[in-house]
Amino acid sequence: MRLFWKKKKKEDDGNNCQGKTTILVVDDDEDLVSYIQFLLEEAGYNVVTSYKGGEAINLAKRHLPDLILLDINLPTVGGFQLCRELKANHKTEHIPIIMVSGQEKLSDYIRAAQEGAESYVGKPIHKDELLGKIKKHLRNSPSEGGPSTGS
Numbered sequence: 001m002r003l004f005w006k007k008k009k010k011e012d013d014g015n016n017c018q019g020k021t022t023i024l025v026v027d028d029d030e031d032l033v034s035y036i037q038f039l040l041e042e043a044g045y046n047v048v049t050s051y052k053g054g055e056a057i058n059l060a061k062r063h064l065p066d067l068i069l070l071d072i073n074l075p076t077v078g079g080f081q082l083c084r085e086l087k088a089n090h091k092t093e094h095i096p097i098i099m100v101s102g103q104e105k106l107s108d109y110i111r112a113a114q115e116g117a118e119s120y121v122g123k124p125i126h127k128d129e130l131l132g133k134i135k136k137h138l139r140n141s142p143s144e145g146g147p148s149t150g151s
Helices: 030-042 053-063 079-088 106-114 127-139
Strands: 022-026 046-050 067-071 097-101 119-122
Touching (some): 022 053, 030 127, 046 053, 053 067, 053 079, 067 127, 079 097, 079 106, 097 106, 097 127, 106 119
Parallel strands (some): 022 046, 067 097
């Protein structure tokens, strides 16, 4: 499959771009990550990427993104476990998480909610659905001035 976008290399200085909303994208599929990064950057977001669960935890603590897109099926540390760990950490508990999966099973939707995820999107990624859910959860996020969940 030939991809039509170019992956940009960015310096990872540990800081969010000033004035830009930052989204952490975690998926082991490099082509999908590049595609999502392209979509989000075109929409004006700053994007931080990770292909591994353990690395994603460190990046989330360091960058404190405004939202996390998290694949369910990651090698080593799975997406559900990662979601649970992020929601249990005082530095990252407030960050909205949208789970991503190629298997749209009802049990995955339920488990994602049980682990603390705010939403769920299926693969293949549909641009309008993804951007709509991101906007919704950023608008509702305490870090973006939205209502607090009280937890």
